Amino acid sequence: MPTASDPLRSARVPASRTAPPGAVRVPGPRGRLLPSVPTARPRPFWPLLLPVLVLLAALTRIPSFRRPLWNPDEGFLATQARMLADGGVLYDTVVDRKPPLLPWLYQGAFAVFGDGSLWPLKAAAVLAVAATAALLASTARRRWGERAGWIAGVLFVPASIGLNPEDAQAANFEVFMLPFTAAAVWCADRRRWRAAGLAVAGAFLVKQTGGAVLLPAVFLLWRAVPPGVRRRVALARLGACFLLPVAVVAVVTDWRGFLFWTVTGSGSYASFTGSELHVLGRGLLNTAILAAGCAGLLAPLAAVVHARMPGRDRVLTADLWVWLAASAAAVLSGFHFFGHYYLQLVPPLALLGAGALHLLPAGWLPRSALCCVLSCTVFLGWSAVAGSAGLDHARRVADAARRYAGPQEKVLFWGMHPESYWFADRAPASRYLTAGLLTNFSGGRDGHRVGQRYGVAGSWPVFRAELDEDPPKVIVDDSRGKPYAPSRMPSLRYVLASHYERVERVDGAVVYVRTEG
Known part of the structure; x- marks a missing residue:
């Protein structure tokens, strides 16, 4: 015989019309209905x-x-x-x-x-x-x-x-x-x-x-x-x-x-x-x-x-x-x-x-x-509290390049801070936005595998063609003692020696401007 706790019988008991939403009336002893008991509503997820x-x-x-x-x-x-x-x-x-x-x-x-x-x-x-x-x-x-x-x-x-x-x-x-x-x-x-x-x-x-x-x-x-x-x-x-x-x-x-x-x-x-x-x-x-x-x-x-x-x-x-x-x-x-x-x-x-x-x-x-x-x-x-030395340096270098290159003139930042192009609002002279692509320098290499021959395959001929066809007004050497310095890159060293003159040093970076002719 079904008992008062039988789930099927309980399911058939109608809720009171006056009960609050979510409340049900459950059967008590001898089939009498007990007062409504509110049930917890599931919280929306x-x-x-x-x-x-x-x-x-x-x-x-x-x-x-x-x-x-x-x-x-x-x-x-x-x-x-x-x-x-x-x-x-x-x-x-x-x-x-x-x-x-x-x-x-x-x-x-x-x-x-x-x-x-x-x-x-x-x-x-x-x-x-x-x-x-x-x-x-x-x-x-x-x-x-x-x-x-x-x-x-x-x-x-x-x-x-x-x-x-x-x-x-x-x-x-x-x-x-x-x-x-x-x-x-x-x-x-x-x-x-x-x-x-x-x-x-x-x-x-x-x-x-x-x-x-x-x-x-x-x-x-x-x-x-x-x-x-x-x-x-x-x-x-x-x-x-x-x-x-x-x-x-x-x-x-x-x-x-x-x-x-x-x-x-x-x-x-x-x-x-x-x-x-x-x-x-x-x-x-x-x-x-x-x-x-x-x-x-x-x-x-x-x-x-x-x-x-x-x-x-x-x-x-x-x-x-x-x-x-x-x-x-x-x-x-x-x-x-x-x-x-x-x-x-x-x-x-x-x-x-x-x-x-x-x-x-x-x-x-x-x-x-x-x-x-x-x-x-x-x-x-x-x-x-993190320092902003790298960001401040990139801004100072970008300001220096902007002083010597007009809005329509290209610049080259020889370093690992491509944000300098964005701060300077000057077009890059090369598709290679960091020296790392041309030298394999990447965050801590000590020079053992850094140089022209370790760059991306075929990159240096393309890079030299870019500099010859549309030379940048300004080249900024931002190597600051790193193993990709121009002195260790024969192609770039020749370009700087033949067509550029040094005009100033900014925060350790050397700014070169193209000479006439």
Whole structure:
């Protein structure tokens, strides 16, 4: 016989017409109806979480708006965008080792808002961080519930600035790559293989190492789709949707140039030879900085791994570890270990940390949240007091070049600060915006593999032709004792000795002006 607690009978009891919304009347002893008992309404998830994520992203990236730019990558992109707007051709008269999506984004922002400020790109970076957090929250919610969704999304945002401010606050390649990587895993987790392939393509077209997210996507496919025709079809869909956009972009730009500059032409740059100790030291330092920035995620993860908690393998699943390992391999590629490379590790760490907190007792969450708040405060404070010596130097050098070159005259900055072109508002005399492309100098090499013969293949004949056909009015030697000084570059040394005279020294840089005749 059904009892008063029988769920079927209870479901048939009508609610009182006078009861407040969400309240029901339940049967009591002998079938009498008890007073209405209000039931808890589920809180809306996205209407609450999305504004929080956008607000957090905006607050943590306030320092990015305090300076015109934070690192040379932004200056390189801004100068590229101006060159493209003036009719330059990507991978021909405008070159870099990166894919084209971000230069196009800069160009589009300049076309709409003007090219005198990077604030539209900084605002777009805020949205990119918020979008990444939302995708991580959705993935965690699907796997472990709404609480885990909040944890993954909210804790990702402060962790995303846990690096040197020059790396964390810049509107650079990595920050715009992250939404695509998170989207690729989000789609693969839902067996949307075409969309996952498109997301991997987007990540690759922002920066080549973004393509590493293909590995966890394929792993999820392999686990989800049974062997046979269905798996082959799913793999074909994923692969085609990854390769097709990349092929279209290659054809739209210039497939030979695209292939050379993004894949085959960086052998010397990716070599580990030269300044091994310096590079290893940088890698260890930036690893330690990231660990401090992600301490609120790493502590619970370490606790779960060390304790071997029951159910650990069902929550901290293999695909998340594969994603982390693929991202670590992407950071290692190139053997340079710049701080902004490490941003690629933060999304998988956010999901792993959220999964660990899902397994741990509730008391772990406030401690992890407090740890994230404290580390975020430290890194925001670092951003507030960080020096601006490089930025100030680039401005002074740009002012000197502008004094000697008119608005329609070209200049050449022989150094590693392409932002000087943007500050000077003068057209570059060469498609090679840094001496690094011509000499293989890149952040710390001691000279062992720096020189004309180590530059990008075929670059010096093109460079000399540019200087002969349309010589710059001003050349600024900004090497300042570095191993790429003109005295070590025979071609440039000849040009300066034959056609230029030294007019002044500015902050260690030497300014040369072309002589008549």
